Amino acid sequence: MEGASPPPRRRVVMEGQVNPGRVVKMEVTDVRSAPARALAEALREAAIAIGAPDDFSPQVERPADPTHGDFASNAALVLSGRLGRPPRELAAELAEHLDLASTGVSDLAIAGPGFLNFSLSEDVLWAGLRSALESGADWGRSSAAEPLRYNVEFVSANPTGPLHVAHGRGAAIGDATAALLEWTGHEVKREFYVNDAGRQIELLGESIETRWLQARGVDLEMPQGGYQGEYIRDIAEELAGELGDARLEALERPERLNLLRARATDILRAGQARDLDAFGVHMDHWFDESSLFATGGVDGLLDRLTESGRAYRDDGAVWLRTTDLGDEKDRVLVKSDGSHTYFVSDIAYHLDKAERGFQRAIDVWGADHHGHVPRMQAALTALGLGEDFLEVLLIQLVTVMRGGEEVRMSKRAGQFVSLRDLFAETGPDVARYFFLMRRAEVPMAFDLDLALDTSDANPVYKVQYAHARMCSVFRRGEVDPECLAPTDADLAALGPGTERMVLTTVLRFPERVRAAARARAPYQICNYLEELAGAVNAWYHEGNLDASRRLLAEGPSRPGRLALARAVQLTLGSGLKLLGISAPERLEREGE
RNA sequence: GCGCCCGUAGCUCAAUUGGAUAGAGCAUCUGGCUUCGGACCAGAAGGCUGGGGGUUCGAGUCCCUCCGGGCGUACCA
Numbered sequence: 001m002e003g004a005s006p007p008p009r010r011r012v013v014m015e016g017q018v019n020p021g022r023v024v025k026m027e028v029t030d031v032r033s034a035p036a037r038a039l040a041e042a043l044r045e046a047a048i049a050i051g052a053p054d055d056f057s058p059q060v061e062r063p064a065d066p067t068h069g070d071f072a073s074n075a076a077l078v079l080s081g082r083l084g085r086p087p088r089e090l091a092a093e094l095a096e097h098l099d100l101a102s103t104g105v106s107d108l109a110i111a112g113p114g115f116l117n118f119s120l121s122e123d124v125l126w127a128g129l130r131s132a133l134e135s136g137a138d139w140g141r142s143s144a145a146e147p148l149r150y151n152v153e154f155v156s157a158n159p160t161g162p163l164h165v166a167h168g169r170g171a172a173i174g175d176a177t178a179a180l181l182e183w184t185g186h187e188v189k190r191e192f193y194v195n196d197a198g199r200q201i202e203l204l205g206e207s208i209e210t211r212w213l214q215a216r217g218v219d220l221e222m223p224q225g226g227y228q229g230e231y232i233r234d235i236a237e238e239l240a241g242e243l244g245d246a247r248l249e250a251l252e253r254p255e256r257l258n259l260l261r262a263r264a265t266d267i268l269r270a271g272q273a274r275d276l277d278a279f280g281v282h283m284d285h286w287f288d289e290s291s292l293f294a295t296g297g298v299d300g301l302l303d304r305l306t307e308s309g310r311a312y313r314d315d316g317a318v319w320l321r322t323t324d325l326g327d328e329k330d331r332v333l334v335k336s337d338g339s340h341t342y343f344v345s346d347i348a349y350h351l352d353k354a355e356r357g358f359q360r361a362i363d364v365w366g367a368d369h370h371g372h373v374p375r376m377q378a379a380l381t382a383l384g385l386g387e388d389f390l391e392v393l394l395i396q397l398v399t400v401m402r403g404g405e406e407v408r409m410s411k412r413a414g415q416f417v418s419l420r421d422l423f424a425e426t427g428p429d430v431a432r433y434f435f436l437m438r439r440a441e442v443p444m445a446f447d448l449d450l451a452l453d454t455s456d457a458n459p460v461y462k463v464q465y466a467h468a469r470m471c472s473v474f475r476r477g478e479v480d481p482e483c484l485a486p487t488d489a490d491l492a493a494l495g496p497g498t499e500r501m502v503l504t505t506v507l508r509f510p511e512r513v514r515a516a517a518r519a520r521a522p523y524q525i526c527n528y529l530e531e532l533a534g535a536v537n538a539w540y541h542e543g544n545l546d547a548s549r550r551l552l553a554e555g556p557s558r559p560g561r562l563a564l565a566r567a568v569q570l571t572l573g574s575g576l577k578l579l580g581i582s583a584p585e586r587l588e589r590e591g592e
Numbered sequence: 593g594c595g596c597c598c599g600u601a602g603c604u605c606a607a608u609u610g611g612a613u614a615g616a617g618c619a620u621c622u623g624g625c626u627u628c629g630g631a632c633c634a635g636a637a638g639g640c641u642g643g644g645g646g647u648u649c650g651a652g653u654c655c656c657u658c659c660g661g662g663c664g665u666a667c668c669a
Contacts, residue, residue, distance in 0.1 A: 062608065064615090074611065077649055087649065112612035113649070158669070200669060225668080317667055328594080328665085335667040342669050370596050371664045396597075397662080438605075441597055443662065447604075450618085455631045457618060462631090469629070476628060508608090515608060527606060527616090534616075541632060550628045587629090 027142075028104065028120060028128035029062070029070055029504065030511040035104035035124055036060045036071055043075050043116075046097035050090070052079055066504060069109065069117035076114040087114025126491040128507045132567045133484060139567075140509050140574040144185030151353050152178040154364035155276065156193040159269040160204045161229055165398045165446065166366060168279065168419040172435035172580070173395060174364040175281045176522035179578050184517040189284040189358070192276075193349060196265055197290045198342060203227065204268075205261030211236040212248065212260075235264050275420050279428050280580045287352075289345050297348045298340060302333065310382060320344075325378030343372075347379050354385055362520070367394040367441070393520055396443040398435070403449065426451045429581045433460040436579055437526040456537075459530050463572060464584055466533035469540055470569035471585040473562075477552045481566045490559035495549075498539045499564060505532050506567045513578070522579060529575045536568050 027033045043058040058075035076091035083090065091114045100108070106121035132139050154174025157167050178188045195201070207226040211233045214220055222228065239260060240248065248256055269286075276283065292298050302318065305311035311320050316336030320343075323330050333344040353361050365372075373392045381387050400407040400417050407417055423431040430451050437459060438444045456462035474481045494503065509528070516524040543550030551561050576583040 061611080063612080064607070065612075068612075072611085074650095077611080081649060115612065117612095195669065198669070315667085319667095332667045337667080339667085341667070346669095366663095367597070368663060369669080372669090373596085394597075442605090443598075445604075450604085457631085459617075462617090465629085465631070472629065512608080519609080523606095524608080528608095530616080531606095538633085540628085541630085543628060544625070544630080544632070545634095547628085552628050587631090 027131070027507070027510055028124045029507045030514075031060055031062055031071070035120060038103040039071060039073075039100075039105055039118060042099050042103055043073055043094065045099070046094045047075055047079060049097045050093045051083060053082065056082075063115075063117060066501065068111065068115075069107070070120045070504065071105065071118040073116045073118070074114075076116065080114065090114065091116055122492060123488070125503060125507070126486075126488055129491060129503060129563060129567055130486070132506065132509075132570060133486075133563065136482070136570065137574070139570045140513050140578065141183045142185060142510050142514060148186050148359045149357060150178070150181050150186050150188045150360045150362060151191055151356075151358040152181070152188055152362045152364070153191045153193055153353075154178075155272075155281075156195070156364075157272060158195045158200050159265045159272065160200055160227060161268065162231060163272050163275050163419040165400055165417050165419055165422055166395070168422065168431060169398050169435040169440075169444070170364045170366070170395050171276060171279060171281045171419075172432045173393065173440050173522060176436055176525070176579050177362065177364070177393065177517075177520050179580065180513065180517035180520070180522060180525075183578055184514050190282070191285045191287055192283045194269060194286055194288050195342065195345075196269075196288050197293060197345065198339070201261060201265065202257070204264055205257040207232050208236045208239065208260045208264050209257060212240055215240075216245070235267055238267070239263050279419065279423060280432065287349070289349070292345055292348045292352065293340075297352060298344055301344065301348045301351065304383070305333070320379065322375055322378060325375075325382060327375055327378065331375060343375070343379075346372075346376060347383070350376070350380055350385070350390060351383060354389065359389075360391065361389060362391045362393060364393045364395060367396045370394050391520070393440055395440045398444050398446050400446045400448055407448065422446075429464075430458070430460050432579065432581055433463075433526065436522045439521065439523050459526065460581070461587070462537075463529045463533045463576065464582075464587060466536045466540075467569060467572040467576065467583045468585060468587045469536075470565045470572070473551045473565055474569075475585075477562070479562060481562075481569060484559070484563050484566050486559050486563035490556075490563065492560070493557040494560040494564060495557070498535070498542060499561070502532075502535045502539050502568065503564055505535050506564070506571050509571045509575070525575055525579055529572060532568070532571060532575075536572075 028035055030036065037060075040058060040060045043060070044056065047056050047058055048054065056079070058073055058078070060071050060073050063069060063072040076087045076094055079085075079090050080087040088110065091110045094116060095108055095110060098108070100106070104121055104124040105118040107119040109117045111117050135141075152174055155163070155167050155171050157163055163171075175190065178190050181188045203223060203226055206223045210220055210222050210226065215233070215236065243259070243263070248260075251259065273283075273286075302311065305320065306318075309321075310324075311318055311333060313319075317332050318334035319330040320333050321330055331343055332341050334340055350361060373394075376392075377387070377390060380390055400422065419431075425448070426434075434446055434451055435444075450458055454461055456465050473479075494500065509532075512524065512528045516522060516528075540551065543553070547553060548555065549557075551565055552558070573583040
């Protein structure tokens with residue numbers, strides 16, 4: 001940001017530092033990029049020249065405040081402790097000894113308590129922009145130093161009812177986390193674990209049967225813990241119609257329950273699959289818990305645990321010695337009635353993931369399951385999986401708010417708001433974005449009033465509008481955005497103010513994707529897109545004050561501006577795609 | 593009781609993982625603008641980062657402690 005920044009700045013003369021003609025797919029603003037690495041090495045040499053120990057390796061960081069430049073180093077601050085001298089004095093000496101030739105950095109300044117701030121030369125920025133344009137739809141993707149095979153398991157709702165809003169949050173975060181890993185060079189499969197065994201499923205069958213009998217005049221109570229939702233009656237009637245009352249009545253009770261349970265499960269999971277599909281989430285694999293029993297996975301696991309002395313029988317149940325692993329009490333694997341707990345299936349399931357060749361498993365769970373995490377970790381490490389094999393993302397609750405009040409009831413579903421009802425109102429784009437824009441570990445209030453607002457007070461539209469504006473510019477100017485080939489002279493005509501801000505923001509996209517992937521934090525992409533959209537809107541509206549600065553205005557800056565607009569379009573489009581949200585080329589105005 | 597998560601502007605949230613004067617968006621106030629899509633722009637105001645202590649060049653961030661909120665603490669999942 002030349003001109004705007006108050007700190008004194010020493011101009012450093014540079015010669016032949018870059019070779020702009022041959023740079024392809026180059027990133028320049030990342031702290032791992034070639035300019036940053038060269039800068040770190042130059043800093044090290046300068047530090048040693050002024051008396052730093054040989055093992056001193058200075059860090060190059062990105063300043064939080066963009067007006068501080070493209071890179072910063074705290075070398076003088078760190079050295080001050082080791083050399084016992086004031087940091088600003090050391091910073092000045094470092095600057096004297098620093099050889100910036102061949103680093104791609106053209107300016108440095110000493111600021112604050114002793115930071116060294118650096119600005120990239122324009123040649124390097126132009127090369128970065130050109131590389132973004134050449135990357136096209138791949139802009140934002142990068143390769144991994146160590147590519148891994150990930151299994152991301154999410155939603156995994158019991159097939160006992162429709163998906164509700166909390167599942168939606170898990171679906172959006174799981175799907176976007178998977179995408180982040182893909183975009184950073186990993187191999188990813190999305191998986192849904194179907195708890196189609198165990199007590200909850202039995203209860204489902206009993207609940208259906210109860211509703212069926214009640215509708216035929218039998219005076220009967222719902223079983224303890226039975227499913228109360230209205231959808232149970234609907235399914236009971238659907239099955240009665242399909243199978244026939246007479247046939248159901250003729251069956252022995254266990255057979256009848258089996259039949260009702262199996263058919264109801266099919267209907268409910270098909271409904272879940274349909275909802276996820278409409279929500280834009282596509283699973284690679286639906287894994288049935290029951291298959292673990294069919295293939296003997298659970299029995300094999302129990303044998304292994306018993307032989308190794310980790311499991312034992314007591315009180316008619318089989319227990320796992322989790323106290324050896326730091327748990328406060330041992331946990332039951334097989335109940336005294338012979339049925340299995342979900343704990344044992346879960347262990348077998350995760351071993352199965354490892355056996356299928358996955359190197360990492362990321363599970364997205366509701367935060368109310370957090371107590372289960374240490375036990376699972378302990379059990380898996382005890383069975384020989386690495387401590388970093390399983391990673392659990394805990395998703396906090398969602399409350400839907402309308403007019404300042406919590407929305408509780410849904411006509412059909414019972415005590416919760418169904419995911420389908422929610423995005424029937426907001427559309428899947430808005431619902432997904434809202435679920436993604438908050439950190440997973442914070443309980444979120446889903447503000448329906450804001451979600452239904454189509455102005456750019458609504459962050460989804462703010463980002464989508466900025467994208468649509470760029471598309472609109474190309475349409476109006478009859479410019480093919482894919483055929484832009486700006487020269488250095490074109491780009492040098494870009495202004496130092498807002499345009500430089502937009503440019504450096506765009507160039508940081510790939511590293512922001514990597515940071516979000518490392519943190520398993522899709523919300524960081526939302527923050528980034530809103531930041532970029534804000535900068536873009538400010539840039540765009542400069543044309544309202546000064547017609548010569550419109551994107552399409554004729555003149556020497558036009559090719560550079562259009563190239564920048566193309567990079568913005570690519571970045572916003574890619575970012576939205578990464579989050580699973582559409583990037584419309586035009587948005588209808590209200591009332592049109 | 594114990595464990596996990598959270599506490600930042602009036603509200604909803606950031607702060608690039610220990611950096612510089614803690615930033616955005618709503619809402620409020622002031623002043624602009626016949627439009628490449630005005631669904632706009634510029635500016636102002638707003639803070640003891642829940643309280644206290646510690647670690648170091650430097651803490652919203654790490655450690656200890658207290659306060660407040662949520663969740664968990666099953667032979668449920």
